[in-house]
Amino acid sequence: QKEVEQNSGPLSVPEGAIASLNCTYSDRGSQSFFWYRQYSGKSPELIMFIYSNGDKEDGRFTAQLNKASQYVSLLIRDSQPSDSATYLCAVNGGYGQNFVFGPGTRLSVLP
């Protein structure tokens, strides 16, 4: 059974701070790693993805991947109240394999 784990939160950070979201996965064969943001009542929207070990930056977002530790994280710099949402970690085995999602971490950015 492939599993993805996340702290459910809520994670509360003040506006302007760095929010750190973590995710671990069980399948060592996983190839692709994705972070989705989901506002209440809405569908998930893709924030960014990472395939290789190390860091990948996109604007205020940085994804970090450590395949040896089976760990992926998302850093959000200069957090804004509009970043308040649930963040879903998803893992994929490549070539059209289905996505396995974690339960999501609820982030609250306080003004």
Place this chain on the structure above:
Amino acid sequence: DAGVTQSPTHLIKTRGQQVTLRCSPKSGHDTVSWYQQALGQGPQFIFQYYEEEERQRGNFPDRFSGHQFPNYSSELNVNALLLGDSALYLCASSFLGQMNTEAFFGQGTRLTVV
């Protein structure tokens, strides 16, 4: 470029009834996957369709069935609805031939079974 579209957006059904949900994938995508998301949980994989066939299936009963049409659009059918089937149903489209493929979601269908 239209993204993934789903219909209807909301649906209320009675226990025991049958429901059909529809999805049109993003232009250029050939694979459609369906997910069920209960309140407060992450999406759970139901099944995936490619070339009009079910390619992968998650741990869902046979009451859940689907179909993919030649234009890549897809339907999800649920028979003998249970109260526990109430959830947000998400359709995601992707391109199978790409090693690291991204999935884009439609806006979802909120199904309430009463």
